[in-house]
Amino acid sequence: MSSPVDGAAPEPGVRGGSGGSGGGSGAPGRGVIHDIGYRHYDGPRLGERYVQRSLFAESLKGAYGLGRSMRSKVMPMLILALICLPALVMVIITSVTGGSELPVTYASYPFRMQIIVAIYLAAQAPALVSRDLRFRVVPLYFARPLGRAKYVQAKLAAMTVALFVLMAVPLTILFVGALLVKISVTDALPDYLKGLAVAAAYAVVLAMVGVLIAALTPRRGLGVAAVITVLLVLSGVQATVLGIANEFGEETLAGYSGLMSPATLVDGLASRILDIDSTLGAEPPGTLGLAVFALVTVVLVAGCYAALLARYRRVPVS
């Protein structure tokens, strides 16, 4: 490689004088660096939970393209801007017209923006999990002190938090805007918190579905297409069934149609639990309806998690 001895001649003693680093002999440039030699590490080695937290943090940053190339930042940042734009416009209109309340409820905002949320999930779930499969980083993780279930948990948590942030930012814009147009905190805060609760529940359900679909293929494009297709088809079918049921006055059917898509599932559940209006129009009928919605949500989340564990138990390590 480099030859420290030859290079030392022209400026003797220049570096030797500073004498700070390692066994620096007085050779310039790379020579000095090499002279430091290999240093062993005898500091702490933190355990599996720290490793899992590190993976979570890295994945969450990656979900917004932070620490990645410019190209990886474009899509998530664009979507974040897009989902905030309506909230910003609403705040501005409310303040200009001097209105005393916002044109939308907080809890309805995530569902009104469900297409944008779905696009984000479709874009970033594959970036989160297919990427590790495609570039075969997974074997590196499993060769480190990190169990496979811990990997799955970290990825799911990262996707959930990323989705929550996506929805919480515009809600916060609405909330701050509401305070600026002199809507009292006591009026605004409970609704804002309800909105955050809805966003959190929606984020959990979507993350489960999205990560599971994305984890089935190492190919990013396929993952993107699969996630968006599943979400759009489900919501399309649900809307159709809801429309027909309403046409024929079948209220029970209309209510249960909410089970057919993640958005209406969470929307229906939230409308009953938080006692607010359903945004997408499928409210679970009666106590039985509420129980069924709750059960389906739990089964969906647990089922996706179990399927993901099974998937990663079989992921090839070569």
Next chain:
Amino acid sequence: MISAEHLTKRFGAVTAVEDLTVEIEPGIVGLVGSNGAGKSTLLKVMLGLLKATSGEAKVLDLDVVTDAMAIRERVGYMPEHDCLPADVSATEFVVHMGRMSGLPTTAARERSADTLRHVGLYEERYRPMGGYSTGMKQRVKLAQALVHDPDLVLLDEPTNGLDPVGRDEMLELIRRIGTEFGISVLVTSHLLGELERVCDTVVVIDGGRLLRHSSTADMTRSTGVLVVEVDGDPGPLGQLLGRGGVEVHPDGRLLEVPLDGRDEERVLDLIRDGTVELDLGLVRLERARHHMAEMFTGPAAPAGGPDEQPG
């Protein structure tokens, strides 16, 4: 450092490792075998990535099944395949992998800067890895295996895909890891020749079985053959050497001269003087590279010998 007892790993009908019993001492150890001989499988069993079908294995005196997590904390692994995401820089990636080995963030940053420098990656380390050459990628793969200062690194075919210069540099790095860094190395390759140059010990496996386990010095002595190639008829040179009491085997346009280490100097001098005397150009004068086949049928093969190999 590493021990296996009656270790067997089957994938369905294919047996990758068969009844392998071996005890490997610390140092730089080469694991040689043709493609599909079970080298990668063996490494993965050592890391607990694959479960052995039967038998036992220990790494750093820890059981690969019950103490996998403890092993992984102290062992670095460089896989054979690509494993680098294209959209992050080497620095970002190695820092992340340092944290993934349990290093606190500051330590991970310091160590990854150190490690990348040691493997010879400088300004390039801030660019996304998608644009790296094979040589640079191999260096990053090596860096991520070293970032947490392991006691042992498992390197799976680190010279794969490298040009001759890259190969030499990688082998030199491996030698430094074993000597300067004081980290034990288990390195696999299908080329015995290159491992001989850096390893203290070489383990040869084929079809998942142990064929041979000996120090490199033993191996080179028993099979050292000098190959001589001249730009003319080698016959006269052969006769000249024969008259000088040197054993010569003509092999087409080549002369093969077995060396037993005793009067190597004299043989080399004879060849030099002979070519000058006969006015021949010396095209090649080198130690013959071992062929794996030659190794497999060698006299040191244990009872049973090489079977027909699966996969």
